[in-house]
Amino acid sequence: MMVYQLDHVVVWVADPVRSLAFYQEVMGLEPVRAVEYAAGEAPFVSVRLGPGTILDLMAVASAPKVDALTGVEGGAGNRLNHICLAMTETEFEALHQRLHAGGHGTTSPYLTNLYGARGNAPRSFYFTDPDGNVFEARYYDPA
Structure with a gap:
């Protein structure tokens, strides 16, 4: 039987900066690519759950772009x-x-x-x- 590792989960948020503050300050999670996101060099910011797993804090406004990327209409933003x-x-x-x-x-x-x-x-x-x-x-x- 195969064993897989969970790499990331996309969490849909209204305001990634506000959400990052919650995940960092309240949940105690380490930000990933926060500087790059703030500089406009990354499309989303993430927080680290463990050595090999992150949560991507994706703006719900970007759902149409994610649908186009995955090829699944209506799959993003849920x-x-x-x-x-x-x-x-x-x-x-x-x-x-x-x-x-x-x-x-x-x-x-x-x-x-x-x-x-x-x-x-x-x-x-x-x-x-x-x-x-x-x-x-x-x-x-x-x-």
Whole structure:
């Protein structure tokens, strides 16, 4: 059986600069190509989820160009149901605190034993970014 790695996910946003501030300051993610984007040298800015995975913060206004690139009319600009981010328990608690401290809050209470790629997660919660994209944060027992 083949095993693939997730390279990137495109998240549609109204204002990439505003969104970058949320992903960097609230979620604690490292920006990628922010300087190039600000200089007009990159069509979008990204944030790093891990060594080989990024989120592209793509302006929804560019959806027609992305449709032309992919050859799929109406395929761009749509939201996913949610993106689940796995992290350590310490990172999980810190993100929860930053969301509440920044006035963003969460859209669910702590949930328990939800199944994912690594089995059941002891706790998770859902939250949204400024554009309404839904995320789930979770951690797994280190054992």
